[in-house]
Amino acid sequence: MNENHKNARYKILEKNIMDEVDVSKETFLILSCAIIIASVGLNTNSIAVIIGAMLISPLMSPIQGIGLGLSKGDVKLTYKFLYQLLLFILISVASSTFYFILTPISEATEQIISRTSPTLWDVLIAAFGGIAGVIGKAKKDGGNVTPGVAIATALMPPLCVVGYGFSQSNFSIVFGAGYLFIINLFCIMTSTFIGVKIYYGKMAKESSFRQKVIFYVITFLVVVPSIYTASILVKESYQQTYINQFINTELKNHYVFDRNINNAEKIISFRVVGDILSKENIENLEKKLFKYKLNNYNLIIKQLSDNKYLTAQELSSYLKKEAIKTNESKSIKFDEELEKIENILYKDYKTDILDIQAGRVFDSKKTENFICIITVKNDVSDETINKIKESKFNTKHEYIIIIQKREEK
Numbered sequence: 001m002n003e004n005h006k007n008a009r010y011k012i013l014e015k016n017i018m019d020e021v022d023v024s025k026e027t028f029l030i031l032s033c034a035i036i037i038a039s040v041g042l043n044t045n046s047i048a049v050i051i052g053a054m055l056i057s058p059l060m061s062p063i064q065g066i067g068l069g070l071s072k073g074d075v076k077l078t079y080k081f082l083y084q085l086l087l088f089i090l091i092s093v094a095s096s097t098f099y100f101i102l103t104p105i106s107e108a109t110e111q112i113i114s115r116t117s118p119t120l121w122d123v124l125i126a127a128f129g130g131i132a133g134v135i136g137k138a139k140k141d142g143g144n145v146t147p148g149v150a151i152a153t154a155l156m157p158p159l160c161v162v163g164y165g166f167s168q169s170n171f172s173i174v175f176g177a178g179y180l181f182i183i184n185l186f187c188i189m190t191s192t193f194i195g196v197k198i199y200y201g202k203m204a205k206e207s208s209f210r211q212k213v214i215f216y217v218i219t220f221l222v223v224v225p226s227i228y229t230a231s232i233l234v235k236e237s238y239q240q241t242y243i244n245q246f247i248n249t250e251l252k253n254h255y256v257f258d259r260n261i262n263n264a265e266k267i268i269s270f271r272v273v274g275d276i277l278s279k280e281n282i283e284n285l286e287k288k289l290f291k292y293k294l295n296n297y298n299l300i301i302k303q304l305s306d307n308k309y310l311t312a313q314e315l316s317s318y319l320k321k322e323a324i325k326t327n328e329s330k331s332i333k334f335d336e337e338l339e340k341i342e343n344i345l346y347k348d349y350k351t352d353i354l355d356i357q358a359g360r361v362f363d364s365k366k367t368e369n370f371i372c373i374i375t376v377k378n379d380v381s382d383e384t385i386n387k388i389k390e391s392k393f394n395t396k397h398e399y400i401i402i403i404q405k406r407e408e409k
Helices: 003-019 025-043 047-056 060-072 075-102 120-137 145-153 156-167 171-199 209-250 279-292 312-329 335-349 382-389
Strands: 254-262 267-274 298-303 353-362 368-377 399-406
Touching: 003 060, 003 120, 025 047, 025 075, 025 156, 047 156, 060 075, 060 120, 060 171, 075 156, 120 171, 120 209, 156 171, 171 209, 209 254, 209 279, 279 298, 335 353, 335 368, 335 382, 368 382, 382 399
Parallel strands: 267 298, 368 399
Antiparallel strands: 254 267, 353 368
């Protein structure tokens, strides 16, 4: 690539970035709309809605602009883009906080939680996305790169999650999502900075020694924590794999309702139903943990029943305890679904039903199973019981119906 071609590409890059500098009220309105759309997507766990918000978000331009300003050594231009970016961040966090304060759904969805623990892979995505972005900006029409970069680097969702954290006064979420945004911001800005330096050579200003030191220090501070969180994620992934192997091999005659791994105290605990396990059986199982690279852990197994199978009464007791835990941890709530189930059943079988309970259990593969236990009077006919079992509730979750009989008190 000759110098004239390089210069022409650089001027296109500069023009494309500068043309997107806009601090008009229309831009702020578009940004607010994008933030609300992304917040709704996060709130309802809808990936498609989140992607739509990222496509219309104007957050990418000022970040690339800062990289351009730094590469040129133009302090005035850098501050201009920095001012625009800070305004965008302020509006984004304020809008998302306002939304999450008003929404009736306060549960942290999978899409929200996934943006609270950044890893090295987020750094790689942002870095290579930034490189693709600066190359795309050097084309006259920008090619089809910019939308893909906007989706891959995902600037918008972390800011929305920061707003969610503020609305819930949960600062661990605020810091986790804020760190993810900083990773994306830094990598896109740096990729633009380096891309201009390398790809467009003489048009960019040489960095001073002081600027290089600052750059390396900031890079270290941004990247190192993500490497640490990535190592934890990999370790947890291997650990879950070994635990699944242990369950599938050593507890194949049992149904594992619940599992808990306490890494601090090195304890693995299961709640199971199946063949009765003596203290000696459990000790032998603990000795087998070394085969699954879990030999540093102590094993605790609690059996939910003294029988091979869990009775409806025992399952009912288990669900009641789980419901208490669920409410305390502000996890999935069944109130609305339970109310819908009750309305349908009591409408047709009011004189037959004594009690209705709903809850969830997990199998050995951590698959959720939603269960509805219906207690009916002793004299209810089999025909009526079959009709109850065939009832359709039109709820979000599909329930396994278990019916038990009881004397009316």
